[in-house]
Structures are given as C-alpha cells and as structure tokens.
Amino acid sequence: MKSSFYSMFVILAGTLWGIISVFLKGLYSAGFSTLQVMFLRGFISSVFMAIFLFVKDKSLLKFKLKDIWLFLGTGVISLTFFSLCYFYTILESGASVAVILLYTSPIFVLIMSVLFFKEKVTLLKILALCLTFLGCILVSGVGSTSGLSAKGFFIGLCAGIGYALYSIFSRLALKKYDYLTVTFYTFLFSAISIIPFCSISEIPNLISSKTILLSCGIALFCTVLPYIFYTIGLSGMETGKAAILVTVEPLVATIIGFVLWKEDFSLIKLIGIISIFISVLLLSREG
Numbered sequence: 001m002k003s004s005f006y007s008m009f010v011i012l013a014g015t016l017w018g019i020i021s022v023f024l025k026g027l028y029s030a031g032f033s034t035l036q037v038m039f040l041r042g043f044i045s046s047v048f049m050a051i052f053l054f055v056k057d058k059s060l061l062k063f064k065l066k067d068i069w070l071f072l073g074t075g076v077i078s079l080t081f082f083s084l085c086y087f088y089t090i091l092e093s094g095a096s097v098a099v100i101l102l103y104t105s106p107i108f109v110l111i112m113s114v115l116f117f118k119e120k121v122t123l124l125k126i127l128a129l130c131l132t133f134l135g136c137i138l139v140s141g142v143g144s145t146s147g148l149s150a151k152g153f154f155i156g157l158c159a160g161i162g163y164a165l166y167s168i169f170s171r172l173a174l175k176k177y178d179y180l181t182v183t184f185y186t187f188l189f190s191a192i193s194i195i196p197f198c199s200i201s202e203i204p205n206l207i208s209s210k211t212i213l214l215s216c217g218i219a220l221f222c223t224v225l226p227y228i229f230y231t232i233g234l235s236g237m238e239t240g241k242a243a244i245l246v247t248v249e250p251l252v253a254t255i256i257g258f259v260l261w262k263e264d265f266s267l268i269k270l271i272g273i274i275s276i277f278i279s280v281l282l283l284s285r286e287g
Contacts, residue, residue: 010233016226018252023218035198042191044219049184073169075189082162093152101156108164109243131279138272
C-alpha cells in the first residue's frame with residue numbers, strides 16, 4: 001500500500017491522543033489522581049482488547065514466553081515509564097516544559113531507527129523534525145522553561161526517550177506478532193506495572209455512572225484506537241517518519257483547549273501549529 005495510507009493512520013492516532021483532555025478533566029474533577037487514571041486507562045483498554053480478540057481470533061492472545069521482553073518493552077519500559085516521567089515533569093516544571101521535553105521523542109526515534117533499522121536520514125526528515133520541535137516549543141509556551149531544574153530536565157528527557165521506545169519495541173514486535181496482539185499486551189503489562197503507584201484501593205470509592213463513561217471513553221478513544229492506528233502505521237512506514245507525523249497531538253490538544261476550555265491562544269501558538277502542520281504535510285507527501 002502507499003505510504004500515504006499508513007501516514008493517515010499515524011495522523012489519526014495523534015489526533016485521538018490530542019483529545020484526551022475531554023475525558024481527563026471530568027475524571028480529575030471526580031477526584032481521580034493522574035496515576036489512577038493511568039491504571040484505569042490501561043486496565044479497561046486491556047479488557048476491551050481481550051474481549052475483542054477472544055471473539056475475533058483467540059490465537060491472537062498467544063505469544064511465546066521468550067518474547068515477553070517485547071511487550072515489557074512496549075508496556076512497561078515505554079508506556080508506564082514515559083507516563084511516570086512525563087507526569088513528574090509536569091509537577092516539577094509545569095505542563096508546557098513537560099510537553100516540550102516529551103516531544104524530543106522524534107529525535108530519539110530518528111537516531112535509534114538509523115542504528116537499529118538502518119533507516120535513511122533525509123534532508124526532508126531533518127527539516128520536518130526541526131519544524132516539529134519548533135512548533136511544539138511555540139505551542140507549549142515560549143519562556144516557560146525559566147523554572148526548569150536539572151532534575152526536571154533530565155526526567156523530562158527520559159519521558160521523551162520512553163515515548164520514543166514504543167516505536168522501537170513495537171516495530172520489533174510487529175516482525176513476530178499481529179498489531180492487535182502487540183497493542184493488547186502493551187496495555188496489560190502497563191496496567192499491571194502501575195498498580196504499586198496508584199492507590200488502587202481508593203478507586204472503588206470514586207466510581208459512578210459518569211466516571212465509568214469517562215473511563216471507557218478515554219480507554220477506547222484515547223488508548224485502544226490510537227495505539228492500534230499508530231501500530232498499523234508503523235507496520236508500513238519508517239519509524240522516524242511516524243514519530244514526527246504523530247506530533248499532530250499537541251496541535252489538536254491546543255485547538256481543543258482553546259475551543260472547549262477557553263484556554264489562552266496567541267499568535268505564537270498559531271505559528272507553532274502552522275510549523276507542525278507544515279512538517280506533517282511534508283512527510284505525508286514523501287514516498
């Protein structure tokens with residue numbers, strides 16, 4: 001299939017990740033902590049995927065024990081690790097700084113893709129990467145890094161590395177397993193690994209019909225579907241290119257914040273959005 005077909009799935013994944021605030025605000029206002037939301041997101045996503053795979057094809061639930069490191073890589077080393085680092089950076093240095101450091105991930109993906117998959121570094125990729133990183137800085141808020149500590153900077157970079165590792169581990173896993181298998185075990189291992197951190201015993205007291213709907217929404221629309229779409233995209237395109245395309249996420253998140261939550265919007269942020277859009281357009285036309 002054409003590269004543009006796979007690009008569409010990656011961009012759609014980034015778009016769905018970008019709408020997560022629609023569900024997060026409701027869960028936070030109900031009293032859930034960030035780590036509890038992380039657990040619910042992974043656990044409910046695992047349940048959805050398990051039911052779907054059981055009905056579709058039970059063989060997709062099987063994997064060889066010697067390959068468990070692949071799913072520990074996507075679920076624990078990537079999803080859980082980057083999430084913990086990302087949320088710590090938000091607390092330590094603010095959301096804007098956390099977003100900027102998280103989206104150093106395409107740089108790490110590009111480097112690792114050259115080392116592990118022998119992907120080519122083209123002038124177009126470098127241009128798109130620069131535009132993407134510039135766009136993320138502008139969208140996140142210029143000048144917000146003034147309170148950044150060395151510890152916050154290091155952990156923020158770890159979030160970017162962890163985020164990048166999903167692309168690497170899942171690319172390796174896709175050589176042996178179906179994208180649905182990879183996605184399911186990513187959620188399952190991530191949910192299990194977050195249990196010690198999330199005060200799980202408090203969750204039943206926060207459950208209501210509204211929070212159930214919000215939890216199912218964040219699991220389906222901001223977890224299951226985007227991870228499936230992104231993994232499909234990775235199966236048919238270069239890892240470095242996919243990592244840049246998915247940075248439509250902060251673009252969408254900024255638009256959602258402005259439209260729904262009346263968050264501040266400025267010319268600087270508009271320029272950032274345009275920079276990300278141009279980088280996505282450049283790469284989606286390549287190949």
